[in-house]
Every structure is written in structure tokens, then in C-alpha cells.
Amino acid sequence: MNRRLFLKWANLAGLAAAIPATSAFGATADHPKSPSASSAPKKAASPETILLKDYRPKSIYKIPVTEIRKAKFPIIDMHSHPYAKTPREIEDWIANMAQVGVEKTMILTMATGTEFDELYRKYSKYPERFEIWCGFDFAGYDKPGFGPGAVKELERCHQMGARGVGEIHDKGKGLRSGKSNAPGMHPDDPRMDALWEKCGELGMPISLHVADPIWMYQKMDKTNDGLMNAYEWRLDNQPGIVDLSGMVNIFERTLARHRNTTFVACHFMNLDYDLARLGEVLERNPNLYADISARYAETGPIPRFASQFYAKHAARLIYGTDMGVDKEMYRVTFRILESLDEHFYENEQFGYHWALNGFGLSDEILKQVYRDNAARLLASRRG
Numbered sequence: 001m002n003r004r005l006f007l008k009w010a011n012l013a014g015l016a017a018a019i020p021a022t023s024a025f026g027a028t029a030d031h032p033k034s035p036s037a038s039s040a041p042k043k044a045a046s047p048e049t050i051l052l053k054d055y056r057p058k059s060i061y062k063i064p065v066t067e068i069r070k071a072k073f074p075i076i077d078m079h080s081h082p083y084a085k086t087p088r089e090i091e092d093w094i095a096n097m098a099q100v101g102v103e104k105t106m107i108l109t110m111a112t113g114t115e116f117d118e119l120y121r122k123y124s125k126y127p128e129r130f131e132i133w134c135g136f137d138f139a140g141y142d143k144p145g146f147g148p149g150a151v152k153e154l155e156r157c158h159q160m161g162a163r164g165v166g167e168i169h170d171k172g173k174g175l176r177s178g179k180s181n182a183p184g185m186h187p188d189d190p191r192m193d194a195l196w197e198k199c200g201e202l203g204m205p206i207s208l209h210v211a212d213p214i215w216m217y218q219k220m221d222k223t224n225d226g227l228m229n230a231y232e233w234r235l236d237n238q239p240g241i242v243d244l245s246g247m248v249n250i251f252e253r254t255l256a257r258h259r260n261t262t263f264v265a266c267h268f269m270n271l272d273y274d275l276a277r278l279g280e281v282l283e284r285n286p287n288l289y290a291d292i293s294a295r296y297a298e299t300g301p302i303p304r305f306a307s308q309f310y311a312k313h314a315a316r317l318i319y320g321t322d323m324g325v326d327k328e329m330y331r332v333t334f335r336i337l338e339s340l341d342e343h344f345y346e347n348e349q350f351g352y353h354w355a356l357n358g359f360g361l362s363d364e365i366l367k368q369v370y371r372d373n374a375a376r377l378l379a380s381r382r383g
Contacts, residue, residue, distance in 0.1 A: 066358070112180070166208070172244075248269060300356030301355065
């Protein structure tokens with residue numbers, strides 16, 4: 001399953017819904033096709049009618065191409081989800097991880113109750129390969145007395161085996177954990193204090209998805225740099241939504257109030273377009289890490305600035321994917337992080353029209369981002 005297909009599926013169904021095995025693992029057998037009109041040659045589209053969303057450029061430059069089949073150093077993937085549904089699919093995933101150099105993967109279930117229990121039983125059979133994180137139960141968030149019940153369920157999940165919490169979302173309209181929603185309640189809401197504090201007490205880091213890419217909040221016009229993705233996932237037309245900058249401010253207030261709790265901001269905190277601000281947030285908040293998952297295409301166009309950012313904040317960045325289980329998906333991330341390749345396109349995983357470039361990160365930085373930072377974070381947990 002590539003990233004675009006995953007995002008479309010997740011937006012419509014939620015991560016708790018079943019992922020079709022044929023999409024994620026390519027298990028569908030080929031069937032003979034009967035002759036039909038669809039098999040007839042298609043007329044090439046006129047340049048005047050090609051839509052931006054259908055644009056698939058190919059690089060014309062005759063320059064070196066680097067193929068990286070296995071990461072240069074062992075990896076801990078801090079951001080993935082329960083894509084595999086059967087024991088066979090889990091074993092196939094483990095085989096893919098071994099081939100590309102991923103040592104261990106965090107499974108962010110976003111689930112509580114029996115749903116979490118089922119996922120835990122499924123993945124905990126492979127403790128060397130997977131670690132399972134739970135979600136929050138927001139039931140009754142809008143009624144007096146919310147808090148103790150959610151904390152009790154968190155403690156139960158921890159006792160069951162959950163080692164962290166995630167992925168918790170707030171794109172500006174309120175918190176969400178899988179099927180459990182709390183519209184209008186944001187991370188800095190006092191009703192959340194008991195949960196954040198209990199996570200710190202139990203030594204459970206929280207993977208928090210703050211806002212969404214900046215293009216989703218901007219006008220859907222000819223000036224929107226990410227329009228090809230932004231229009232599909234637009235948030236600019238959502239009434240009462242907190243914008244990206246406002247969500248970052250909310251998150252900073254949360255970080256300051258809960259210094260004994262460790263947070264991981266997913267996807268560069270969606271400040272991939274403003275890495276300087278992300279650096280400032282990291283410097284102000286020692287209890288914060290940022291994962292780099294699913295923002296390779298967003299940083300690939302700015303390789304020099306991005307590599308400088310990695311160099312400056314290498315100790316606080318952790319590797320993640322959030323894009324499925326395919327070997328080629330992993331290898332795209334290695335090419336961007338490790339190589340110095342220029343002006344290449346990746347249309348299977350990403351939906352932008354722009355060219356990508358490699359960062360050529362040093363061995364020291366790669367070791368930190370691929371594994372060392374995550375290992376330090378996981379080892380420092382209490383409880």
C-alpha cells in the first residue's frame with residue numbers, strides 16, 4: 001500500500017477498519033481479462049486538459065541514480081500501524097523488515113478496549129520485532145467527571161502490555177484516537193491533564209499528530225504550492241478549525257505543562273515547511289522528539305536546508321514510515337536520507353508533482369535518526 005492509497009483509505013474508514021490484504025500486500029492473483037472496451041488503446045490526453053492531480057513527470061536529467069536496498073544502519077521505525085491482519089501477513093512484514101534493515105517497529109494502534117486487546121495478542125507474539133502502543137478512550141469527554149475512566153482504561157492497556165500511546169490526532173477540530181473522538185477538545189484542555197500526567201507516571205511516550213500540512217489550510221487557488229494534495233485533503237473550508245500555527249501553540253502549552261511526559265510530534269509536527277520554527281520548539285521543550293514519518297516528499301525539494309536542520313537537531317529526530325509495509329516504500333526513504341541523488345520523482349508513494357532530492361546525511365546523523373535516538377527514548381521509560 002503506498003502513501004496516497006493509505007491516506008485515502010484512512011480518511012474514509014479510520015485506522016480501526018480492516019485494511020484489504022490485497023492492497024497492502026499485493027496478494028491478489030492475476031485473472032484473465034475478457035475483451036472489453038476498456039482494453040482498447042486510450043487516446044492521449046491533450047496538454048490543455050491534463051489535470052494537476054494526474055501530472056506524472058519523468059526526469060530528463062542523465063545523472064547518477066542510487067539504489068539502496070538496505071539501510072546503512074539498523075532502524076527502529078517509530079511510526080507504523082497494524083497493517084498486517086493475519087499471521088501470514090505479519091510474517092511477510094517481518095521478512096520485509098529483515099531485508100531492508102528495520103530492527104523493530106512501533107505499532108500505533110490508536111485503540112483501547114477489546115480492539116486493543118485483539119491487536120496486542122496478534123502482534124505481541126513477535127516481541128523482538130514489534131512494540132504495541134494503545135490509544136485514549138474519549139467516551140464522555142463532554143460530560144462532567146471525564147478523566148478517571150479514561151485514566152483507568154489507559155492503566156489497563158498498560159498492564160496488558162501497551163508501552164506508549166498513539167497516534168493521537170488533532171488537525172484543528174479536536175482530539176481523535178481511532179474511533180474515539182473529542183470534538184472541540186485540544187491537547188492543552190485541562191480535561192486532558194490527568195491523561196498526560198498518567199502517561200508520564202507510567203513511562204508511556206505519546207505520539208501526537210499536530211495539525212496537517214500547511215497547504216491544507218491555505219486557499220485552494222493557483223498560488224497553493226501543494227494543491228495536488230491539498231485539494232483532496234483540504235481543511236481551509238472547515239468552520240471553527242484551529243490553523244496549523246495555532247495548533248503548534250496549543251501543543252507548546254501542553255509540553256510546558258507536562259515536563260515529565262515525553263511526546264513525539266509526528267511528521268515534523270507538520271512544520272516541514274518551516275523547519276526553523278520546529279527547531280525553536282525542540283530547543284524550548286526537552287521532553288519533545290519529532291518523527292520524520294510520511295514527510296519525505298515534503299522535505300525532499302529542500303535538500304540543503306533539510307540536511308542542515310538534521311545536522312543541528314539530529315539528537316531529537318527519529319525515523320518513522322507511516323506508509324505501509326512494502327520494501328520499496330522503505331527504500332524510497334533510504335534514498336532520500338542517504339544518497340545525494342538529484343531531481344527524481346516518486347509517484348507511487350507520494351502525490352506531489354515536484355522533484356525530490358537526497359540529503360546525503362552523514363553516518364553519525366544516520367545512526368542517531370535511524371536507531372540511537374529511539375533506543376534512548378525507549379530505554380529511558382519508567383514504569
